Amino acid sequence: MSSKSFVEIIDIHKSYGKLVVLEGVNFDVRKGEFIVILGPSGEGKTTLLNIIAGVIRPDKGKVIIDGQVVDDSSNIYIPPERRDVGYVFQNYALYPHMTAFDNIAFPLKMKKLPRDEIEQRVEKIAKLLKIDHVLHHKPSQLSGGQQQRVAVARAIVKEPKLLLMDEPFSNIDPALRASVRLELRLLLKSLGITSIMATHDQEEAMTLADRLLILRRGKPIQIGSPMEVYEKPSDKFVAEFVGGMNILELKSEYSSLLREYRVEGEDVSVKFMGFRPESVIISNEGLEAEVLDAEYKGDKWTIIAQIRSGEIIRFYNKDPVNTKSTVYIKPTKIYLFSSEGKTVKILTINK
Numbered sequence: 001m002s003s004k005s006f007v008e009i010i011d012i013h014k015s016y017g018k019l020v021v022l023e024g025v026n027f028d029v030r031k032g033e034f035i036v037i038l039g040p041s042g043e044g045k046t047t048l049l050n051i052i053a054g055v056i057r058p059d060k061g062k063v064i065i066d067g068q069v070v071d072d073s074s075n076i077y078i079p080p081e082r083r084d085v086g087y088v089f090q091n092y093a094l095y096p097h098m099t100a101f102d103n104i105a106f107p108l109k110m111k112k113l114p115r116d117e118i119e120q121r122v123e124k125i126a127k128l129l130k131i132d133h134v135l136h137h138k139p140s141q142l143s144g145g146q147q148q149r150v151a152v153a154r155a156i157v158k159e160p161k162l163l164l165m166d167e168p169f170s171n172i173d174p175a176l177r178a179s180v181r182l183e184l185r186l187l188l189k190s191l192g193i194t195s196i197m198a199t200h201d202q203e204e205a206m207t208l209a210d211r212l213l214i215l216r217r218g219k220p221i222q223i224g225s226p227m228e229v230y231e232k233p234s235d236k237f238v239a240e241f242v243g244g245m246n247i248l249e250l251k252s253e254y255s256s257l258l259r260e261y262r263v264e265g266e267d268v269s270v271k272f273m274g275f276r277p278e279s280v281i282i283s284n285e286g287l288e289a290e291v292l293d294a295e296y297k298g299d300k301w302t303i304i305a306q307i308r309s310g311e312i313i314r315f316y317n318k319d320p321v322n323t324k325s326t327v328y329i330k331p332t333k334i335y336l337f338s339s340e341g342k343t344v345k346i347l348t349i350n351k
Contacts (some may be wrong), residue, residue, distance in 0.1 A: 005028035021044045249271065289305035
């Protein structure tokens with residue numbers, strides 16, 4: 001881990017009986033950084049957040065926040081209320097009988113701060129989040145977006161060292177998500193708050209993260225900037241999960257690509273080929289495909305086609321293509337994967 005790490009997660013393991021939830025999770029977070037833990041549902045994202053918060057303890061491993069060991073899975077354990085961590089839960093967990101003001105003020109009251117200071121801090125954060133006009137409303141009177149902002153305000157009004165968020169946009173109307181995401185990222189960056197968010201939504205993750213941590217079956221399989229993860233996926237799972245890559249099993253019709261590449265000193269047989277929808281051009285040669293459907297996306301068309309081997313692929317085109325027509329497609333960039341799914345080579349093809 002870097003000496004500049006603000007949060008260090010070291011070799012975290014967690015099981016419930018025979019069910020392994022987290023296995024060997026290592027990553028660090030720099031001060032002011034926004035890390036997004038990305039993975040499908042049930043991969044251990046919430047469990048990892050709860051361990052960082054101190055809500056549950058790991059079976060093995062260590063959690064360090066701002067240079068202090070807060071859990072070493074044995075002797076050292078700092079309880080949640082002493083970790084100076086804000087937590088936005090997926091369901092927001094607002095107190096239904098309290099107004100928005102009282103929900104936000106709750107952690108400050110627990111610190112027994114003076115009433116005038118509480119009012120100043122609540123009003124300040126409410127203005128930043130544009131919810132100052134609903135401070136006297138109860139949660140049932142608020143929209144999903146307003147409830148989310150109240151939950152965020154409650155988490156950051158106490159000026160925590162670290163902010164944790166578990167699927168914070170899942171209950172917000174899709175039409176509002178993009179603007180709310182942008183506003184939240186800008187706010188957290190302006191306040192310099194170090195943040196870790198868990199989500200299964202790739203678009204959210206790519207939009208918000210300084211770096212992504214990809215979890216699969218409780219194991220970290222790649223960490224890097226959104227561009228690094230998108231351009232250089234570590235394996236076939238990441239390639240498909242982030243960006244929806246077309247994956248084809250290499251068969252006889254791709255014989256020119258069936259060859260061995262040397263990876264880390266070992267000969268690895270290429271088993272799968274992948275390409276992203278935006279890297280496809282319609283050509284006079286290449287993969288033969290029958291167009292099944294075309295979806296208009298405003299600035300482009302998403303073409304759904306079936307290649308001769310029977311596999312369904314998607315690609316983008318600036319113009320519509322007639323259904324039932326035959327086209328020849330040529331990926332300008334292809335990814336080759338081993339039988340275990342590991343990325344073997346990335347090839348750029350001349351147009």
